[in-house]
Amino acid sequence: xxxxxxxxxxxxxxxxxxxxxxxxxxxxxxxxxxxxxxxxxxxxxxxxxxxxxxxxxxxxxxxxxxxxxxxxxxxxxxxxxxxxxxxxxxxxxxxxxxxxxxxxxxxxxxxxxxxxxxxxxxxxxxxxxxxxxxxxxxxxxxxxxxxxxxxxxxxxxxxxxxxxxxxxxxxxxxxxxxxxxxxxxxxxxxxxxxxxxxxx
Numbered sequence: 640x641x642x643x644x645x646x647x648x649x650x651x652x653x654x655x656x657x658x659x660x661x662x663x664x665x666x667x668x669x670x671x672x673x674x675x676x677x678x679x680x681x682x683x684x685x686x687x688x689x690x691x692x693x694x695x696x697x698x699x700x701x702x703x704x705x706x707x708x709x710x711x712x713x714x715x716x717x718x719x720x721x722x723x724x725x726x727x728x729x730x731x732x733x734x735x736x737x738x739x740x741x742x743x744x745x746x747x748x749x750x751x752x753x754x755x756x757x758x759x760x761x762x763x764x765x766x767x768x769x770x771x772x773x774x775x776x777x778x779x780x781x782x783x784x785x786x787x788x789x790x791x792x793x794x795x796x797x798x799x800x801x802x803x804x805x806x807x808x809x810x811x812x813x814x815x816x817x818x819x820x821x822x823x824x825x826x827x828x829x830x831x832x833x834x835x836x837x838x839x
Contacts (some may be wrong), residue, residue, distance in 0.1 A: 644673035644830065647808045648749075649680035652762060653706045653719075656753045656822035657666040660715060663746070665827060669826040674706035675738075675746055677731035678800040680811050687809045691724055709824075718760030728796065729769045729787055735795050736786040737778065745778055750834035788816070 644666055648655035659675075666673045681691075703719060710717030711763060730752045738745035751772045756763045763769060766787055770780045786792055803813070807820055814821045817838070819831050833839070 641671060641831070642817065643674040645676060645806075646673050647676050647678050647803050647813040647815075649678060649811045650730045650749075650752050650756060651724040653702070653757060654824045655812040656757045657709050657713060658752060658814075658827065659712065660755055660812070661824070661827055662812070662830070667743060667829050670829075671834060675734075675742075675749060676803065677727070677734050677749070677796075677800055678803045678811070679728065679731065679796065680724045680809065682800050683804045683808055683810075687706075689809060699806060699813075716754065716758035718757065720756055720760045720762070722762065722764075724755040725756075725764045727763070728765050728793075730763050731770075731796050732787040733769045733773065733783055735772075735799065736792050742780070744776060748773065748778070750820070751775060802832065 644662070646662055648659060663673050683689075685787075706719065707717060719782050723809070734745050734749055734752075752763050752769070755761045755768075755772055761768075763772070766784055769787065770783050773783045775778050806815065809823050811825055812822075814826075816830055816833055819833060821833075826835075
């Protein structure tokens with residue numbers, strides 16, 4: 640089987656939210672897997688000299704309009720949270736802990752985090768908020784709370800973020816398919832085209 644599509648994202652990225660809702664469906668149509676990898680986008684931005692859209696006045700106004708438009712176009716829930724952007728360490732650490740034993744469940748957890756934050760506009764920054772989400776998926780609350788506090792899982796997230804930066808990830812969502820980098824949820828058509836033709 641061909642290598643999986645690498646999907647890098649930050650739970651605080653609206654465009655990653657929209658991409659997360661579509662990427663697995665696209666891949667399944669071509670018998671490809673998707674390897675989900677949450678990262679800390681702020682760290683990669685520092686490495687590339689980039690600045691969050693939320694801190695760019697003109698682009699920020701456009702992006703807010705674009706997110707609302709995308710949600711209508713895709714017919715998915717959308718609420719810009721009062722606190723945006725946010726730190727996403729707790730959710731990302733929990734994801735990797737879950738992924739180590741159940742990749743499918745980790746994806747469900749990620750989608751639940753995205754839905755809570757961007758679908759409902761509710762906070763996901765704290766360990767307790769993340770544990771609440773985990774409980775809806777029958778994930779043991781106390782085990783999750785303990786896991787996200789370990790040095791091992793904290794280092795795992797740092798390593799994954801550094802590996803993404805080293806691979807050239809400069810935004811979210813960011814995909815790498817057969818070595819080809821593709822940035823943005825508005826480039827999903829490129830992934831579909833690549834899968835269909837086996838390249839350009």
